[in-house]
Amino acid sequence: MGISEERAEDWWEVEALYDLCFAPGRTALSSYRLREGVPPEGRLCLLWRDEDGALGGAIRVWPVKVGAARALxxxxxxxxxxxxxxxxxxFLIRSVVERAAQAGEARLMLVGDAPYYGRFGFRRLEEVEMPPPTNPERVLGLALRPGAWMGVSGAVTRAVD
Known part of the structure; x- marks a missing residue:
C-alpha cells in the first residue's frame, strides 16, 4: 500500500504503535505539552502500510512557536x-522533509540523536530552548529555505492562536 496521510480513523492504531515502540510514560515528555490542544499538521502526519494494510510506521508533525517564529x-x-x-x-523522515518543503514551510525541528538525524540535514539549534528536562544537545533543526533558522531563537511554545 505504501505511504499515505494519517486519517482520523487511524489515530488509535497509530497510538498503539507508539505505545509498542516507546517506553510507558511517553506522554509525560515535555514535547507532549507542546502538542496538547494543538491539532497536528495533517498533511505531514504520514503512515506506511504494507501490501496487506498492516501499519509498519508512522510520523506526526505539530506546529510550534520558537520565539515569535513558526516551526514544525x-x-x-x-x-x-x-x-x-x-x-x-x-523514508518517513525524508517524506516529511520533502512534503514540508513543497508546502512552503520554512523550518523543521525535533528532539533526537544528532548522528542519526544529521544525515537528513538536521543540526543542533543552540539558540532554541525546549521545555525542561530536554537535553539541549538533542534539539535539532533543519532549514527548508536558506537561512530559515537565522535569527530564530528563544523558548519553544505551543502554537495556539
Whole structure:
C-alpha cells in the first residue's frame, strides 16, 4: 500500500504503535505539552502500510512557536519492531522533509540523536530552548529555505492562536 496521510480513523492504531515502540510514560515528555490542544499538521502526519494494510510506521508533525517564529516539530516517529532495519524510518523522515518543503514551510525541528538525524540535514539549534528536562544537545533543526533558522531563537511554545 505504501505511504499515505494519517486519517482520523487511524489515530488509535497509530497510538498503539507508539505505545509498542516507546517506553510507558511517553506522554509525560515535555514535547507532549507542546502538542496538547494543538491539532497536528495533517498533511505531514504520514503512515506506511504494507501490501496487506498492516501499519509498519508512522510520523506526526505539530506546529510550534520558537520565539515569535513558526516551526514544525517532527515526531514522534515509530517503526513497528517487525519492520525495523528496513529504512522505513528514514523514508518517513525524508517524506516529511520533502512534503514540508513543497508546502512552503520554512523550518523543521525535533528532539533526537544528532548522528542519526544529521544525515537528513538536521543540526543542533543552540539558540532554541525546549521545555525542561530536554537535553539541549538533542534539539535539532533543519532549514527548508536558506537561512530559515537565522535569527530564530528563544523558548519553544505551543502554537495556539
Amino acid at each position: 516539530l517532527v515526531g514522534p516517529i515509530a517503526v513497528h519492531p517487525t519492520r525495523q532495519g528496513e529504512g522505513l524510518g528514514a
